[in-house]
Amino acid sequence: MPHRPKSVVAAQRKPRLPSLWLMLLLALVTAMPASAAVPAGTPIVNTAALTFEANGSTQRVASNTVTLLAAELLDVTIQAERPSVAVQSATQLAVPFLVTNSGNGPQTFALTIASSQQAIAVDRVALDRNRDATFDAAGDPTLAPLTLQLAAGEQARIFVLIDGAQVAAAATITATVTAHAGSGAAGTVFAGAGANGSDAVVGATGARASAVSTLSLAVAQPTLAKSQTVKAPDGSSWAIRGAIITYTLVADLPGPTRGVTIDDPIPAGTAYLADSLALDAVALSDRADADPGTADAAAIHVRLGDLATAGSHIVQFSVRIL
């Protein structure tokens, strides 16, 4: 006769975040490190215990021990950091892509680069070793063979290097990244192919991803790309109260441009960090003076004026989450 406990449904509570936090968290999803997923190959050991009274004393019995090995999830994403690249003739183009190992184990990824025009040959692919978002011929090594080794959650930037003189018409560059352990339909298992002898299981991305960057000949419109990094007081990257968000605005000016100004309002729920404004890594004072920058509680402004040549300019400033 089975002894059946009464069925009870648990009242589960969802954690609630203040709306500002939620907005910031949503905004920062791409900037966040991967959440702390259990590393592939981690043993998960479970033993239950039972105590009861018999013969006037309390006795204790341990259950069998169940051990599971966390399998390796194979997941990868790639993003064209500059979806459109304006081609300057006869210059070397460095087309950046961001590759993220979104799985829970270290993994090697194979890269393939394809161009939509046969005339365009890829010189080589380089790794942005110092993570400064700028191709540096001396410091950024060529990837040979075309593979990337990434720890769980790690992101790396690669530059696809192309001779601009080869680009006679608009073209696309497609970068594809594939997990070495295997790829395919989500749920496909590669026995023993994961970290520490665990099985590898293909995740939602199929362990394979592609991104496309367009090379355009026509003088493109100026673009302004904004990104951010977060540093919390505890050293983490969580967007919590007191955390410092550093915004980076990259203005890409594909040709001579007049009357350039960069304005950015300080986001609600944050306070501008005094004297944090910089242009091309040179600090600008907050007050209105000879340098091109001003900043106050409401916004930052950088007046670049008339620019005679094409180029990129980087504006940075920081705010504190209130």
Add this chain to the structure above:
Amino acid sequence: MYLRSTAFWVMTGLLAAPAGAAGPLQVTAKVLTEQKTRAADGSVRVALVPARRVVPGDRVVFVLGYRNTGSQPIGNIVLDNPVPAAIAYRGPSQSSAAPDVSVDGKTYGPLATLRVRLADGATRAAAPDDVTSVRWRLANTVPAGAQGQLSFQAVLK
């Protein structure tokens, strides 16, 4: 036994041998995971099978079975399952009594009654992720020969 119209339980698999066979009570632990299979008509059946391969985000069910192998009823039975560090508690299974839970290994109760102490001394309401231990106190004595099963749902972090 049908849980829902599209889900059923498979309880035949790998009931591990009891470790504590010395006394009149035996307790067995199992970890099950959902296995989805798509039938020819497109419906998806979810079966619970012994977990062999889990990846972060997978839902797992921890099942504790107990049996009174003696000849006397046994009372004051407490089943205790510390939640492994890699596992996040989610809630009781639909077929199981709700356990008391603990976020510190000392105080047990329904999750809604528990609070977590923060570094600055303040407290906040406990969430399922905070649970470090799960415990059931059986209100009734278990007659000789009787058995039962309790379970909770969790997810691999």
